[in-house]
Amino acid sequence: MLKANSEYDVIVIGGGHAGIEASLASARMGCSTMLLTMNIDTIGLMSCNPAIGGIGKGQLVRELDALGGEMGKNTDKSAIQYRQLNTKKGQAVHSSRAQTDRLLYKSCMLKALELEKNLLLRTGTVIKILVKGKKAIGVETSIGEKSYAKSIVLSPGTFLSGLVHIGLKSFPAGRLGENPANELSQNLKELGFNLGRFKTGTPARLDGRTIDFNKLEPQLGDEPPIPFSFWTKKKVKNFRPCFLTYTNEKTHRIIKSGLKWSPLYTGVIKGTGVRYCPSIEDKIVKFADVDRHQIFIEPEGLSTVEYYPNGVSTSLPIDIQLKMLRSIKGLERVEIFRPGYAIEHDYADPTQLKATLETRLYDNLFFAGQINGTTGYEEAAAQGLIAGINAALKAKEMQEFILTRADGYIGVMIDDLVTKGTNEPYRMFTSRVEYRLLLREDNADLRLTPRGYELGLVPYIYNRKIMQKKRKIQATLDWLKQTRIAPIPRVNSKLKKLNTACLKHSITLEELLRRPEISYYNIMEIAPLSNSPLEIYSKFDIQNSKFSTLLWNVEIEVKYKGYIERALSDIEKFKELENIKIPNNLDFRTVHGLSNEIKEKFIKLRPLNLGQAQRIPGATPSAIFALMVYLKRRKK
């Protein structure tokens, strides 16, 4: 255990999902790290729904996990139900999601932090970032304690000038029942940061003893469940179902009648809300023609009767919340444990950051999570990891670590944030990812684990496993290509059953697998098993999901071959521009042929390369061309 000291390599402020990953990454990379949080008891608290993953978000967690992050592992320690989403829409957009036990998630996470020898946990409310010139050097807490560090990561979540709204009542809070960080917000403004205001919200929590589950449709987890982490060895299980119910006309009437007390619709809330995760009142107003909205009733844990109604986030007054909920099938007698609420908080315009998440204004100061205008645990955690890694690298005076858009979802998210900024809370989507066919959940480990290993975040043994997995996949692919299957009656009768054309002459297994109707499991039933790499996958292994992800990977490689090759060549083209670096000291004012507007943008955002410059909103082709011509001439 690290001893208290007034000097550290890295200080992380905030113990949410971003702060956790940042402090663990930094500590694991050998930096003495202090995690400063307002309350150690709430480290790793899931402030909103008790679930990890989702479409686009599952990919973030897998990448995080592949790089040596904690979120995936912790999810497997506390999960109570697993589901794969989008399974019918194409393999590349499959996403994992797991319900977790809220208490267990938090306590497991705290344990992981406590086990880290380079990490000191400390309660304290930071009111000031200490700077010296253009450099951040330390922090000061509300009790006057000053600590110094080579790098500082700030991840305050919704706490920066947090303001909670329930009906027309509002009060300062970081979360319901917790204090906000107002001084820090003021301090950031004084330091020159451009702050904006975003809004997010959460639904009421329900007493499970008052829910009539017989009236609800249960929604079971996948069997067998696929663990979230590539490294989870123990078999994961589904413990509890979720339940499905719907709003109805009566619910909508009640909500409409309550709009005059809605802080959202009376103009009390000024911050921009999450377009993709709207409150129920927002849904009723914006999608007036939809006659019902889906609600998932999700268990909060194994040791509690509390339930989370996913889909009815609200900031209506408490009496209307209750009335509205009780109009819903199965919730007629429901009682509320905690009211739903909206929270407004400050965020800092993320275009003030470099791709390492270091601020442009102050060296050694990094921002991660909701402060950068994002929403979601997964988005926060992924930024936390990148900020933590770069904070540690900076402390060690080593070269920065940047993931590009071609490397993963994390790269896309950060590039979007620092290049384009965001005018609403930013959420990850698969459609933001140009190369999503290549950047999948199933190959996140193949893509990123070697890089995590280089950073010192992934143990040697894990990396070796990935190398083995790569070889196994290759062997299976080779075997599929080389093995031919004859049009014998046994095979053809099987194919008939699978609704696919019978064979007229022999074909390779690869060709067979390319048919949309054929899955890898079918191949295993049809193919001659002797001398195949399949032999090593016994029945048990197939049940064991580690192998099923491997087979999944093989299947995608075969089925999407042409598209994968095209995506790879697209990446090559992308890299051409990405590799034309823009020197740090380039004075954009001297580049002939740029309009003043775009000159200012370039000066403000300082794109690292031509590719990033091109993605800056307003960068015209002629501006990029002028810049390229300038760079080429300079080189000579």
Add this chain to the structure above:
Amino acid sequence: MSLSGKTSGFNRSDTITAIATAPGPSGISVIRISGPTAKHIADKIFIGKTRPTRAKTQTVHFGQVINPATKEIIDEVLVTVFSAPNSYTGEDMIEISCHGGDYIASKIIQEITKIGARLAEPGEFTKRRVFVGKMDITQAEATLDLVQVKNESAYRSAIEQLQGKLSGYIFNLSEKIKLITAQIENLIEFEENQKHFQTEFKKLFLRIKEIRCDLEATIKRSEELKFLRNGIYCVIVGRPNVGKSSLFNRLSEMEKAIVTELPGTTRDSLEQTTIINGITFHLIDTAGLKIIRQPKGAQKIEALGIKQSKNWLDAADIVLAVFDNSKPFNRQDALVYDAIKTKPHILVLNKIDLKTKFNRNILKNDTVYPISAKYNKGIKQLRHAVAKHYQKQPSTNNYLYLNARHTEVLKQVVQFLQDSEAEKYFEIAAINLRTALDILGTITSAVTNEAVLDTIFSQFCVGK
């Protein structure tokens, strides 16, 4: 996008100059200078009441061009001053109107290049215009077409394209594809209403099909009506001495004033361009058509021996087959008739001034136009018949002229749309749609590879 191609010769920080008018004797010549130092250069060589650097934009000034070293006067000129961004290229620009003839203009150009401008490359002025965003590529192409225009239809479609008709069409098409892509992505990204997503996808796929069919129809129509722009290839065939050449001469003579020679052809050329009822016809006299005998085994196969004629026949939009009224229909005539039967054709019986020995019944139900090329008889009727073939001229309102580049790109778009319609994996469908959008963008966008740009702009003359 690939911008990493060669950038040599296209350096926008240079000031460029060129003679903008065609070479040869003329009333006046116009010299263009464009770039950051255009006005300063003009200051040094022009003596007038106002210095070009002080002049307001879009103003004309009378004065003299001098040799700045010797102060010797070269010519009396009018100088038009344009200040950025109010000029063709969007840069500072000077246009000097001097007396015609190549000698004076080149003398002035010499002085300009001595002071610091370089000679422009073909199309460089327009290329600059595209790169500052004053014009998209289709409009640049239209500019090129406009200066080469030879008939009313070509003029109309070029003007329409210049005004953005094609760009507008492409914009609407890509908006439609974008909307569907967004809807597909929406179904992928959100879990709600999972149960209905299959039907939703089916609806979207039907919509893609509609768009694709519509696009295919547009391409087809454009190909069918290409003759409006490119002219109609009218090939005259017949055995030797039937009077092909005299007919050729008669047809081209009809409107001598507007008969022009195609570039690159000589006075003895077998190709002449004439305009009948506003439509351009390229007349081709296939004097080279001969009959040869090929001994092959027992059978002696007679074939149409073809030098360039076979190619011409393939390229022909319409064929004029000429027969000799004064000779009986012979084997050679039969070969000619055979070769043209499947093409749109008009049969011509020449030499009706001589005694008839030709049996018309052999030509079955085909209409035959009797003429005498020598005495200019029946030529008017024949011209009328040729033009009638193309009388069903559509209104150009719903017709989109597509050049070879546009057609090629749009055909690829069709392919990608078709691929996405049949796709079982929805994210692949989305990828195909995105690719279709990317490709579509290359029609109008300056963000395309250098090679394409170079091809387009190298067809320009230097001063454009």
